[in-house]
Amino acid sequence: MMKHTMRNNRWLVGRPLAEPRLRLFCFAHAGGSATDFMPWQAQAAPHVEVCGIQLPGRGARWSEEPRMAMPVLVETIAHVIASHAEIPFALFGHSLGAILAFEVARYCQSRGLPAPVRLLVSGSSAPCHFGGHQWHALADDELIEVLKQLNGTPAEFLEHKELMQLVLPMLRADFELVSSYAYREGARLDMPITALAGTADEHVQLDTLSGWEGETHGAYDQHQFAGGHFFIRERSDEVLACVMGKLGF
Numbered sequence: 001m002m003k004h005t006m007r008n009n010r011w012l013v014g015r016p017l018a019e020p021r022l023r024l025f026c027f028a029h030a031g032g033s034a035t036d037f038m039p040w041q042a043q044a045a046p047h048v049e050v051c052g053i054q055l056p057g058r059g060a061r062w063s064e065e066p067r068m069a070m071p072v073l074v075e076t077i078a079h080v081i082a083s084h085a086e087i088p089f090a091l092f093g094h095s096l097g098a099i100l101a102f103e104v105a106r107y108c109q110s111r112g113l114p115a116p117v118r119l120l121v122s123g124s125s126a127p128c129h130f131g132g133h134q135w136h137a138l139a140d141d142e143l144i145e146v147l148k149q150l151n152g153t154p155a156e157f158l159e160h161k162e163l164m165q166l167v168l169p170m171l172r173a174d175f176e177l178v179s180s181y182a183y184r185e186g187a188r189l190d191m192p193i194t195a196l197a198g199t200a201d202e203h204v205q206l207d208t209l210s211g212w213e214g215e216t217h218g219a220y221d222q223h224q225f226a227g228g229h230f231f232i233r234e235r236s237d238e239v240l241a242c243v244m245g246k247l248g249f
Contacts, residue, residue, distance in 0.1 A: 027097030126211025198231030
């Protein structure tokens with residue numbers, strides 16, 4: 001059933017497995033895409049199905065309006081995931097994706113929907129420390145300079161003015177989610193949380209990373225990898241090995 005529904009659901013991108021034992025739903029960083037995680041499938045454990053969450057305004061959803069309020073986004077994704085919960089699943093998110101994954105896990109638990117067996121958050125301070133900047137309101141040139149500093153977008157891509165004019169609306173929509181995020185205290189999650197960070201990430205400090213521990217009644221652990229904010233690209237093999245280990249594969 002998953003093979004059919006994934007290919008016909010605009011929110012999901014992945015290569016369905018014949019007999020998966022666990023499904024890993026992945027949330028990309030601001031400006032990222034579900035396809036960022038597709039290389040993981042080839043390296044993941046044989047029975048772990050990697051499934052990227054595709055937000056509007058990118059990939060096959062390029063023509064859709066990218067702006068979407070966080071509560072609506074979370075509710076929609078939670079129900080999409082719940083409809084694919086015939087096997088255990090986990091959530092992984094990087095940067096903005098970590099906050100989205102957290103809010104989806106929180107929504108699932110509070111509404112009695114199937115909940116993830118583990119939440120893995122990467123490149124993000126704990127929700128109570130997240131957000132603050134107003135990058136979405138910057139002029140185009142200023143926003144491009146920010147992207148250069150984050151070092152997550154190829155230089156040749158940033159220098160292609162026509163292409164940037166096409167993708168800037170999507171980037172602004174994502175950064176607006178970051179700036180408008182308002183953490184709300186609530187019940188702790190029941191599932192364990194694993195937090196990952198880069199040793200040279202200027203946007204995530206150890207004290208703000210460790211705040212994730214306060215979001216769960218379950219086990220908590222955190223791991224650092226050599227690299228900056230996009231250490232998951234620089235150390236992809238190590239990161240994926242850590243993720244698979246935490247999922248028991």
